[in-house]
Amino acid sequence: MVLDPHRWLELRRFRGLYESGALSLREIAKETGLNRRTVAKYLSGETLVVPPKRAANGRPRPRVVDEVAPLIDAMLRAEILLKGAVVHERLLAEYGFAINYQRVKMYLQEARPRIAEELGISPGQLAGLHRRFEVVPGAQAQVDWGDEGKILAHVGIPEVYSFHMTLSYSRDPFCCFTTSQDLATFFDCHRQAFAHFGGVPMSVVYDRTKTVVRRHVAPGEAVPLHPEAVAFAGHYDFGPDVLAACRPTGKGRVERHVLIVRDHVLAGRAFSSVEEMNSAFTAWVPLRRAKVHSTHGEVIGLRAVRDHMALRPLPQIPYVVAQRHLRHVGKDCLVVFEANLYSVPALRVRPRQLVEIRATKSQVSLHSTASDHRGETLLAAHPRAVGPGARVVDETHGNGLPTGAGRRVTAGGELPAARRKEGQDPGPGSLMALLNRSAATRVEVGRRPLSVYDELTGTRPFTTRPSTEETS
Known part of the structure; x- marks a missing residue:
């Protein structure tokens, strides 16, 4: 039995999953749309991959996509990074070609490098392109932060952030809103997400946030993880997967989910608290799970059931990061x-x-x-x-500190009743009268000439001009 090269490309990515036991033949057949017997023969090595069949004259048989290949090449020459979905959409809307999207995508894989070479574009300039990957149920979740700005500034909260975790297989979402991005808040949001999904995925994908990575290292070197991140991952039994620097496409599922939440939960609404924002997301989740996802083509909620069943159980004692x-x-x-x-x-x-x-x-x-x-x-x-x-x-x-309860202040007049004897008024010559401002004005002061002090000290009075007797 021979296998068409296009089918071979479709099945090639499932070989490792089948050999590891992660996927069964039935599940692979459902994902690829092939018969289970065909999948079994291919994965057992009984199939051969041959080039496309040729016509009687020896030339390759024309493909459906060959009719629109010049149009696709012209689009790529105008924009080398044009997405396959956009090319397929324009072929249908502008030229009326109802061609299969997968055929367009497979043609772009071979045409894009060729057109780039014609235009003199190096492979490094095609860094915006990435290879799509799929995972088995329960295998992976992706985490990211979103900055929602001053959405609650009117109630005195300067900044609000959104924590997002998305299951990679089903795209089942989780989101909660916080006022901080510190270590304790970051892993508390993890606990809420695991409770929302009812289990723990085998791995969680992060970018190089400081709550996970202790310091940045050169490409190719081992990434030193934060001790609390290691302890938390060990307690919940999942593997932290840190992306290379500046690689947001490595967690594109959760990156896209950040924008979806802003459009469907926050846009055009006013909130008065973080709890109200969390309630709005909880009310929106059933609507999201009822959607058919454009990538895997299934209802998100139905696919999420398989995802949740494959998650690892939650530990009995939660790990609290402080x-x-x-x-x-x-x-x-x-x-x-x-x-x-x-x-x-x-x-x-x-x-x-x-x-x-x-x-x-x-x-x-x-x-x-x-x-x-x-x-x-x-x-x-x-x-x-x-x-x-x-x-x-x-x-x-x-308690135990001075309270100042024994302090007294008077502004003149009579002394407090507790500080004088009953029926006795302080006289002008007493010490208590001197402490009373109004009584001090009635104290009589003796008057005497200054010569009295000179006689007591035995000194002569100071004069500005000497007498004639002293100068003669």
Whole structure:
């Protein structure tokens, strides 16, 4: 039995999946549209790949796409990176050729390098092109951030971000909105996504975000992962897959999903909180799952059922990622973290003492660096502030500090009743009268000439002009 080269190209990418046991013959036959027996014979090595059949005169038989090949070549000469879907659409709309899209796509694979060589374009200039890949159910998810800007600025939240995770096989989406992109928030969004899907994929694709990659390295070198990312991936039993630098096409499924959410969930709407935005996405998910995806041609929700069933189970105990920082305690028993102030008990700290901050997405706990007599280090726990400039204080933490309740201030007139004896008015010569402003004005002061002080000290008075007796 011989196999057409086009069919061979279609089946070639499934050989590795079949040999590894990831896909069965029935599933491959369903994906390719071929008979299961044909797939079995090909994968068992009984088939041969031969060139296209030739006519009686020895020339290759004309293909359907050969009729429109000059038009496609002309389009590529005008724009070498023109997409296959656009070429197919223009052939139908402008020239009336109802040709199969797959034939156009396969012709572009051979025509694009040829036209590029004619135009003198090097292969490096075709970097915008990429090879499409498919995965088995439950094998992969892709993660990305979206910046939604000042959508909640009117309620005092300066920035809002969207976290996206998309299952690569079914394109089943997840999204949640946050006010931060820090480590604790990043992996808390992972836990929400895994709960949304009901399991954990075998691998998760990331770009080189600092919450996953500890530092950037040269191409070809091993990427050092963040310790918390390694611990989180080990707890949930998935493999982190970090893309090369500047390769957004490696996670094109989730990149596209960021734009879809903006168009279908956020566009033309006003929100007053992050929770309201999350509720809007949850209400839109059934509509998205009811769509037929343009790439795999199936209803997203039906394909997602197979995807969810292949996911690994969630662990019984969730892994909570906490940011850890060291900060000094101020003289006012407040600790600064992310431009916000958090209080600690005054009786358990001293000024300039170092305390450890453990911050999750929703809570900030402050710990002493040394345990007390009971072996505890926790000093205080507060809800995490949203936005900068907040002051999160527990009033009981000030117990033991001076309150200023014993201070007294008088503005003149009578002294307070508690400070004088009953029925006794301070006289003008008493010490208490001097402390009272109105009584001090009635104190009599003795008057005497200055010569009295000269006689007491034995000195002569100072004069500006000497007398005649002293100069004679």
